[in-house]
Amino acid sequence: MPPKKRITMHDHAAEASLFKRRALFTFCCVVILMGILLLNLYHLQILSYKDYATRSNDNRIRVVPIAPSRGLIYDRNGVLLAENRPFYSLEMIPEQVKNVDQTLDQLNKIIPITADEREDLIKALKYHRRFKPLTIKSRLTEEQVSVFSVNQYKFPGLLVEAGLRRYYPYGADLTHVLGYVGRINSKDRSRLERSDEWKNYAGTKYIGKQGLERYYEPLLHGTPGHLEEEVNNRGRVIRTLKMTPPVPGKDIYLTLDLKLQQKAVELLDGRRGSVVAIDPRTGGILAMVSSPSYDPNQFVHGISSKAYSGLLNDRSRPLINRATQGQYAPASTIKPLLALLGLEEKAITPKTKVWDPGFWQIPGVERKYRDWKRWGHGWVDVKAAIVESCDIFFYELAYKVGIDKISNFMDKFGFGERTGIDIYEESPGLMPSKDWKRIRYNQPWYIGDSISVGIGQGYWTTTPLQLADATAILADDGKRYTPHLLKAFTDDNKLIEKPLDEKPPIVLKNPNNWRIINDAMMDTANKSRFTDAKYTAAMKTGTAQVFSVAQDKKYVASEVEEHLRDNALIVAYAPYKNPEIVLAVVLENAGWGGKNAGPVARALLDEYMLRDDRKQVK
Known part of the structure; x- marks a missing residue:
């Protein structure tokens, strides 16, 4: 005898009620999520607009400091005793150079690198920040700049820097009066930071070390300017937005004859x-x-360890x-x-x-x-x-x-x-x-x-x-x-x-x-x-x-x-x-x-x- 078919009875009212509850729950979840989304959008677009706009501009706009030209020094009759001359130097960004020794060997084939220069560079690398440029050779000639520019593609992480640098036309005759300028070191940096003067040295690499150059540093240094550039996501410059020119240092006249x-x-x-x-x-x-x-002048461009040791150990004490x-x-x-x-x-x-x-x-x-x-x-x-x-x-x-x-x-x-x-x-x-x-x-x-x-x-x-x-x-x-x-x-x-x-x-x-x-x-x-x-x-x-x-x-x-x-x-x-x-x-x-x-x-x-x-x- 065949089995009897089971007859299922549907409660349409209950099913409709269940559907309504589920639909309402789902709708509430959607509304809540939409509310959260809108709240986040409000936070991002309204409340945090300035913050994110600034971040966006920081990624889009690059501010490059411009160092001021240093004030000149004259004697009582208007004779120029300390001036600023154009210079070219060869710089290295250590983190972009895979093998320093190999790079220097190859570079020596087109631009001679002395043993002292190489030794000083290796010593400096031990304490130098790897993302900051480090001078390999200062006072490049125009011919050396041209030769390197042609071969620059072979040397990633190396670049030529141009600018103005201090020059003393009368050399040793005025050293103990004028003093000299030199690169800003860690001691100079900490001193400037303690006196809140560090912001005034944006883009500046040199500071007065001795004599009048040091004593009248606030007069001679000047005020830095800045350049605002728009860049793409790769850092390439698209256009210049704004430039605030630097204020040159003040010229000083001495009582000296x-x-x-x-x-x-x-x-x-x-x-x-x-x-x-x-x-x-x-x-x-x-x-x-x-x-x-x-x-x-040898201190301005960076004196070698050997030369400085010679001055330091000279029995005639020329540094005094x-x-x-x-x-x-x-x-x-x-x-x-x-x-x-x-x-x-x-x-x-x-x-x-x-x-x-x-x-x-x-x-x-x-x-x-x-x-x-x-x-x-x-x-x-x-x-x-x-x-x-x-x-x-x-x-x-x-x-x-x-x-x-x-x-x-x-x-x-x-x-x-x-x-x-x-x-x-x-x-x-x-x-x-x-x-x-x-x-x-x-x-x-x-x-x-x-x-x-x-x-x-x-x-x-x-x-x-x-x-x-x-x-x-x-x-x-x-x-x-x-x-x-x-x-x-x-x-x-x-x-x-x-x-x-x-x-x-x-x-x-x-x-x-x-x-x-x-x-x-x-x-x-x-x-x-x-x-x-x-x-x-x-x-x-x-x-x-x-x-x-x-x-x-x-x-x-x-x-x-x-x-x-x-x-x-x-x-x-x-x-x-x-x-x-x-x-x-x-x-x-x-x-x-x-x-x-x-x-x-x-x-x-x-x-x-x-x-x-x-x-x-x-």
């Missing part, structure tokens, strides 16, 4: 020493030479600015100032006479302090003591006034402190005192220490700049100006004169004492180097011992090692009335001051005082 500077360099002729010339009416530096020197950092015993050049102190303290009078038998002794002490003239000068007054440079007179004077009064008086003339000249490379020298010796050596001050200071020896050290500045104060009867190199600078094509920094003058109890001392210095000049000069001058020489000679020994230069021989010094100014130039000359280990430093001072004063165009310069 290039002709006088070059004459001083010529006279020193590579010998170790220094010359400083000051205009006592303003404090402006007319010449400042440190010898030997070095060419600053002897004019502001060299520290020398002033010797007899400060005897006029000590005599001035004696007159002020009434320890002596213009008529005071001292007997000089060739030696002097502290009362009750056997040791003899000898005069440079072994048989002595006989009876000498203050003027004769300066003219003849009588040591005995000043031994006696130092014994009378003591170190406290000497130190306090010399402080007024700037000894023992920086002059404030507008370069950072300056040493304060040393003006000794009782407190200084106690702190430095934990020893008391002895009378014998004062006796040595009385002739500019012992612990007393000074820089040539300090010596010139103190002599300028003496020559101008106590008027004081801060020594400076900047005369003026440009601003909106206008020349802005730098105001003089005049300090409170030194006021003497008896102003006539200035004339007594300066008259003695004029007599010194008239009886030696300036007897036939066409102008009136004043001077004082000095011969500074580098080491102490035993009591029973005689100093013989030929028997002493060259670096232990006496230093030769001279200070001089002209004309005698209303002086226009003050000089300080120091020659290391040259011997007798009058014989060796004297001719240098005479030649420099002749150069300045007798020049036809001098009257045109103020």
